Amino acid sequence: METKALGNLIINGVGSVNGGAFHKVEINGKGTVNNDIECEKFNCNGTGTIHGNVKTEKGKISGAAKIHGVVKAESLSVNGSASISEAVLSRKLEVSGSSAIGGSVKCDEMVLNGKAKIAGDCEAEIFHAEGAFKIDGLLNAETIDIKLFGESKAKEIGGRKIKVAQHRESLFKLIKSLFPLKLEAELIEGDDIELEGTSAQVVRGKNVKIGKNCEIGLVEYSGEYECSTDSEVKESRLI
Amino acid sequence: MSDQLISKKEVLDLTGISYGQLYRWKRKNLIPEDWFVRKSTFTGQETFFPKEKILERVEKVQMMKDSLSLDELADLFSLSASNLKLTKEGLIEKGIVSEPVLNIFLETQGEMDEFNYHEILKLYILSNLLESGNIHMEEGKMLLQLLNDHQKILQQPKAVICFIRKLGISSCLVSMSGEGVLLEKGTKLAASISIEQCAEELKSKLT
Numbered sequence: 001m002e003t004k005a006l007g008n009l010i011i012n013g014v015g016s017v018n019g020g021a022f023h024k025v026e027i028n029g030k031g032t033v034n035n036d037i038e039c040e041k042f043n044c045n046g047t048g049t050i051h052g053n054v055k056t057e058k059g060k061i062s063g064a065a066k067i068h069g070v071v072k073a074e075s076l077s078v079n080g081s082a083s084i085s086e087a088v089l090s091r092k093l094e095v096s097g098s099s100a101i102g103g104s105v106k107c108d109e110m111v112l113n114g115k116a117k118i119a120g121d122c123e124a125e126i127f128h129a130e131g132a133f134k135i136d137g138l139l140n141a142e143t144i145d146i147k148l149f150g151e152s153k154a155k156e157i158g159g160r161k162i163k164v165a166q167h168r169e170s171l172f173k174l175i176k177s178l179f180p181l182k183l184e185a186e187l188i189e190g191d192d193i194e195l196e197g198t199s200a201q202v203v204r205g206k207n208v209k210i211g212k213n214c215e216i217g218l219v220e221y222s223g224e225y226e227c228s229t230d231s232e233v234k235e236s237r238l239i
Numbered sequence: 240m241s242d243q244l245i246s247k248k249e250v251l252d253l254t255g256i257s258y259g260q261l262y263r264w265k266r267k268n269l270i271p272e273d274w275f276v277r278k279s280t281f282t283g284q285e286t287f288f289p290k291e292k293i294l295e296r297v298e299k300v301q302m303m304k305d306s307l308s309l310d311e312l313a314d315l316f317s318l319s320a321s322n323l324k325l326t327k328e329g330l331i332e333k334g335i336v337s338e339p340v341l342n343i344f345l346e347t348q349g350e351m352d353e354f355n356y357h358e359i360l361k362l363y364i365l366s367n368l369l370e371s372g373n374i375h376m377e378e379g380k381m382l383l384q385l386l387n388d389h390q391k392i393l394q395q396p397k398a399v400i401c402f403i404r405k406l407g408i409s410s411c412l413v414s415m416s417g418e419g420v421l422l423e424k425g426t427k428l429a430a431s432i433s434i435e436q437c438a439e440e441l442k443s444k445l446t
Binding site: 123125140141142158159160161186187189190191200204206220239 | 247248263265266284371
């Protein structure tokens with residue numbers, strides 16, 4: 001990108017601007033951008049609103065940003081409560097706050113520590129979650145590693161290695177009765193599947209290991225199968 | 240569509256690939272999104288695929304994945320223009336087009352030395368139709384005119400080009416989403432060809 005010679009866009013306070021190409025975009029306060037922006041660095045710290053697409057190398061959203069469009073980035077980190085109305089494409093994506101994404105997410109590596117809502121599909125090579133998420137479409141990743149901290153939901157989960165673990169600390173025992181640590185999915189398919197605290201209608205895979213606190217309608221496996229006594233599996237089939 | 244459907248489980252059984260591979264291929268766009276057909280069955284929703292297409296695709300990917308990376312394969316399957324350029328000699332050498340057809344093409348399009356992907360695809364469609372004997376030279380020129388006027392046809396995999404004739408007068412048209420075309424009684428469908436099929440045949444010839 002030839003943005004070296006371009007100027008910076010910095011809004012401190014209330015301001016409105018028409019978008020364009022910049023070297024660095026910083027919105028501290030209540031800035032509004034009315035069109036697409038393209039920049040090397042994108043920083044949004046207040047309640048920024050962008051009516052358009054954002055294309056950047058490095059993006060950071062720390063406040064309550066609202067982006068009405070697509071976000072394309074090399075690396076993107078979301079720390080506040082951002083809402084993005086369309087798709088997110090990023091090589092690296094980190095979500096630590098609570099964010100809502102209206103489209104689908106496509107990235108290489110995704111780390112999710114807070115609360116995320118994704119209305120479309122979510123594709124990644126590595127998906128790592130320690131929080132609560134809700135994915136209305138398919139969660140598709142090579143490696144899926146989920147540590148349950150709250151109630152999470154995905155319509156379908158598919159991948160090579162899928163691991164869902166419940167948090168073990170005793171302090172959580174009290175809270176656990178109030179807030180169930182649970183993952184809900186209609187369908188889980190993968191090569192190596194390890195589940196805890198999951199309720200799913202169908203689980204299909206090569207090697208399936210059902211740990212504690214699961215409720216599964218049907219398990220279909222072609223290799224090894226293991227089921228803990230704490231879990232309820234209605235039917236299991238070797239195929 | 241009257242395509243026979245096959246469930247995901249059967250695909251895995253028949254081809255020996257794993258869920259992990261299938262999902263990876265889907266992520267890499269080796270399997271187009273619109274092949275995933277969701278249907279409800281007694282175990283809930285299940286995914287089905289168009290049988291012939293998916294089996295052919297899986298076989299191709301399995302065959303070529305040792306020599307090409309998955310990203311290269313995705314380029315191969317997608318219809319987007321790859322940055323490829325061929326000369327006249329190259330085209331004839333690869334058996335994409337014969338000399339007489341190439342001459343007709345150059346006659347209408349003007350002389351050129353290098354051909355990009357879109358031009359090669361046009362050429363391939365033209366040569367395919369002319370050499371099947373279903374259309375004649377004049378109609379071939381008509382086809383080129385149509386493709387020149389509507390460049391977007393070549394990027395629309397579902398598009399089907401049809402040639403119709405009535406009382407010795409011919410015409411051609413394109414169905415952009417590949418739906419069937421109904422004809423009046425006196426009209427004859429002389430030839431029809433799908434862009435997706437051409438593009439795939441062409442891509443396999445190019446590699």
